[in-house]
Amino acid sequence: MSALPVLRWPDPRLTQRCGAATLGPDLDRLAADMLAVMYHERGRGLAAPQVGAMLRLFVMDVAWKEGPAEPQVFVNPEILWMSDDRTEGPEGCLSIPGVVAHVSRAASIRLRWTSLFGAEQEAGFSGLAAICAQHEIDHLDGVVTLDRLSPAARAAALAEYAA
Template sequence: MTVQPIIFFPDQRLKQICAPVIEFDNALRTLTVDLLDTLRAAPGIGITAPHIGINQRVVLLDLPQSNMPEIYINPEITWLSDNKKQNEEGSISMPGISAPVERSVTIRFCYTDLYGKEHTEEADGLRSICLQHEIDQLNGIFWIQRLSALRRTRLLTRYKNI
């Protein structure tokens, strides 16, 4: 439908804990279409409603190995594996910057689909990493908070110079 303006770091809206979605209506479906259009224009592989200034628990992933975009409403991680791996991460709200972040390899999570039906699934690989990253965003945790203080300071200096 419409590419929306992206909120850029250090906008304080990226630090807010998002409200759960309670209305599963056409406005929610329109929001997810706007998120997909915005994500593809960015470009990126994951986006949340807060990235476009909407304080709701909505995640959309458009992963290279998937046939279609994945939409998660009110997602919550219920289990994290002890096995961890570092992966390069970045954000459409902080373009041009990335750094290795350690995350669990496998997760279990629950979410609601666009029609209000609840699901529980496991994810691993890129899907697991992206879900952890985006659910952090819904919880007001911007990805650079997962870095050491020294690495975060260096990254922020680099970002200011871009």
């Protein structure tokens, strides 16, 4: 297992917008290490800034806890479309352990990204995959779940985190 540490909030790197990622062996290694960390920490997604790499890269596997692993790597992702339909549900974050926040998200999205092999990809996501992708892209933009909460809900989450 890689020795990549998961940054914990309020590390200032978690509030910074990430720069573009460049394909190559270093990015391949980083993505593989991130997947290993994500599985070890029992997460469903992990963004590069959560391990201190300020790059537009995230990994995701929303299926592995219920079935076979389906790891995905997203390089320089962008949301092309978001549904008007909303879904609200509990979200955890590896960078804010022990806190579960109820966040409103688009129920469906369409993403464009580059694969580690340099292929342009585009696909729609719904349900848990849409929620997870939006959560990870938030990290790439310097946004954490706490930033998506009302002042009262944020205060309650911060109290839970401090406990």
